[in-house]
Structure formats: structure tokens, C-alpha cells
Amino acid sequence: MVRKKSVAAKVKTQKKAYQRRIAQLNKSCSWRVLVVVIQAAKKFLRLRKCKSCFKNSDCHCTISKEFLININYKSLSNKTNDNISFDIIQNKQEFDDVKNILRTVVSKVCRLDYQRKRQSEIRKRKRSVDDCSPNESVLRKRLKQNNWFNKKYNEDLSFRQIRMQQKAYKFRDKYKDNNVFRQKQKTRLKKLAIEKYTNNDTFREHEKTRNRKSAIAKYNNNEEFREKQKTRIRKSTIDKYNNNKEFREKEKTRITKSTIERYSNNENFREKEKIRMKRQMFNRYHMNMNFRQQQKLRSNENVLFKYRNDVAYQKNIKEYARKQGFTKYVSDNSKRLKKIQYAINFYRNNYTPNIQKQRQLYNQRRRIIKKYNIVQSYSCVLKHQNLYIKNLKIFRDVIQEGPDYTCRVCGLALFRNQVIPYIEEKYITKNMSFEMKERIQCYLNNSSSIEETWICRSCSDKIKKKEMPSRAIVNKLEVSDVPSELKKLNDLEKHLIALRLPFMKIVNL
Ligand SMILES: [Zn+2]
Ligand SMILES: [Zn+2]
Structure with a gap:
């Protein structure tokens, strides 16, 4: 679609075109005048040649008249055809003057033109010579020039500065204006830098540190750049992570290691992580059905395992359950009734x-x-x-066997291993004095008339030594008869008046 121009725009463009035309006219006005003058001169010269035939034919005059009007030749413009030719012939002196002036002007213009042409030709030749193989003289000349220039350049400081400035200006101008040159310069510089970077070790290090420093500074100061860099790095890392398997494994191990380290060292981080994990688990537990079931199963297993292996935990759990049950039983009436009913039913059904x-x-x-x-x-x-x-x-x-063996001397009821059979010959020998025999005889309890009698080991030892056993009944240990008053007492009364209360303790073996 072509947009239709408005009237104002049309007027504007027309005005602009007019102004342009005027400017062109002004610029080339002098040249035009010159060209017109030359044409006029030529016409005049031709007119003079055929002045003899002026009167016969008007062919030239008509032309001249038009021409004269065109160039505003006032002195001649008012006159008729015949008058013109007549006047020209009459004022021959004047005509010659004009002719002379014109000739000089033409010659000058021609000379200038010729000079210009020649100069351009010389320049062309020179350029062609320069482009082709230069001959020896030129080479020598150039060498001389170079030498001179180098000398001056090395010695004269101001000259050098000026030259350098000039060069820089030139270069800058060219760089600004010439597109091709700029591209070339850029590629050249890049190539140079790469070469230097690969070959020169110190330069490389220097460049690296410089780059890093500048990048850091830019990163710290420029917020936009920072954001850009961050997104770029993130993207590239994600790409690498997705495509490169080795890198992914490495990253995973690195991250887990660093996280563990941080977790063990940084308390704040640990707390935060715990809270985060808890929340995440909670959310997942509520949203994901499968996960919930799994968790329940797992926790049940865990609890069972702990219950079986940890005694303290088991005790705690039991205690807790009992307490819970008890409180419920006490506080909740309906629960209690239910429980009782249940127990009764159970008993009835199962008894x-x-x-x-x-x-x-x-x-x-x-x-x-x-x-x-x-x-x-x-x-x-x-x-x-x-x-x-x-x-x-x-x-x-x-x-x-119970303690069925009684000692003859002390009268104690003893077990079999505590007593030995009593043999009279052991204690009463034939070469003993009569008194001694009598004494030993009195130690023995004669009341027992059983054939086989026993004596305890301690009593037998003592008698063998011819001493009285300390616990022998004869040693004032006879039990006197119970008085008739005490015989009537029952167990409780006996217990109440007893001087000594014997206690017995039976130990389970
Ligand atoms: Zn005894
Ligand atoms: Zn007591």
C-alpha cells in the first residue's frame, strides 16, 4: 500500500526541489556564462567571415538576433535585422576589441583546461609506475627518503610527536569512514592478540588476571551486566549438566559433599535445612497418596523394630499406653462401661x-x-x-534324710554327715585312770537305749582331748521341766512372755 501524500507535503517537496535547482544554478552560473560567451564568440567570428553575403541572405541574421536577445545584448537588441548587420559592419573597431577580449578569455580558459588535463595525466602515469615494478632510481630515492625520515624521527622528539599525531588522526579518520578498512583492522588486531596469547606465557597470565579483575569489577558495579552474566552462566551450566554425563556425576558428588560439610559445620544452616525438610515432607505427605502410605508402612516397621530391640523404649511405650488407657478409663464414663462390658463378654464366651x-x-x-x-x-x-x-x-x-541323728553328748539333732557312730573303745582306753573313766562316762547321755548311737564331730574331738565339750548337756545345759502354770498357755501367750524370740530365714537355693 502506498500512502497518499498530503498537500502540505507535496508543497514542501516542491519547494525543496526548487531550492536545490537554484543552488545548482548559482554554483554553475559562472561556467554557464563562460560557455555562452564562447559560443557567442564563435558565432561572431563566423559572421565576420560571411559579411559579404549579409545583404543577400538573412539566414545568419535571424539566428544572431535570437541569440543577441538571449544574452541581453542591450545595445543591439532594439534594432531590426538590417540595422544589426549594418551596425556591425559600421563599428568594426568595436567588434575587433570585443574579439580580442574574447580571444584572450578563450585562450586562457583553454590553457587552464590543458594544464589541468596534463596534470591529471602525469598523476595517472605516476600511479601506474608506482603500481608496477619500480625502477632502481626510484628505489634509491625512496631509500634515501626513508633513511632521512628515520634519522629525524629518532632524533627529533617534537617531529616524532607530530608525525605520530598525524598518523593517529589519519588512521582514525580512515577507520571512521572506510568500512572495509575497519573490518580488516579488527581482524588483524584479533589475530595478533591470539598469536601473542598462545605464544607468550607471561602475557597470557597477565591477560587472564586483568580480564578476571575487570570482569569482577564490572560484575560488582554493573547490575545489568551481573544479571546477564548470572542467567548466561545458569543456562550454560544447565545445558552442560543435561548433556555431559561425567560432569553431572561430578557435580552431584561435589554438591552432596559440600552440603554435608556445611550441614555439619554451620549451625544456622542446619536448623534451616531441618525446618525446610520438615515442611517439604509435610507437604508431600499431604499431597501424595502413595508417599503417605509408604511413609506409614515404613514408620510402623521402624517402630516395631525399635520396640523389639530397645528395652527402654519398650518400657516407655508400655508405660505411655497404660497411662493413656488409665486416663481414658477414669475420665470417660462411656469408655469405661464399654471396656467392662467387653471384658465380661470375653470371660463368658471363653470360660x-x-x-x-x-x-x-x-x-x-x-x-x-x-x-x-x-x-x-x-x-x-x-x-x-x-x-x-x-x-x-x-x-x-x-x-x-532329715536331721534325724542325735549326738550322745550334746543331744543336738544333726544330719548324717555331721555325726559319726559312737564307739566306746575310742574314748575309754584300758590304761586310763578310774576317775577319768568316770568323768567321760558322765558326759554321755545314758538315757538313749538305742543300739546304734551317734556323736557329733566337735564333741568327739573334745573328749579325745580329755576335755569337757562346751555344749555338752552335763555342762549345765540341762533343760529343766516346764512349770505346770506355763504348760497351760497357748501359742500366743507363750509368744508374749518369751524372753527370746527366735527368727528363721529360709533362703531359696
Ligand atoms: Zn555333741
Ligand atoms: Zn520385734
């Missing part, structure tokens, strides 16, 4: 004779186990079962 027997057995077993657990753990009993049984057998053998 068959078979069950009763089972329960009895169970209770018995439990009691036994409890008893053993007090002395030593059940596992220990199993472990030392043989030893235990052997000892028990021995003990049973020992206690098969």
Missing part, C-alpha cells in the same frame, strides 16, 4: 473347662518363670542346665 485348664497351666508356668527370673535370667538357666541339675541332684541326695 470353658478346656480354657480353664489352659489358664491354670499358664498361670503356673508364669509363676515358675518369674521365680527363676529373680535368681538368674531364664537364658542363663538354659545355658547351665546340666550344672544346675547335677547340683540339685546332689542336694536332694543330701537332704533325703
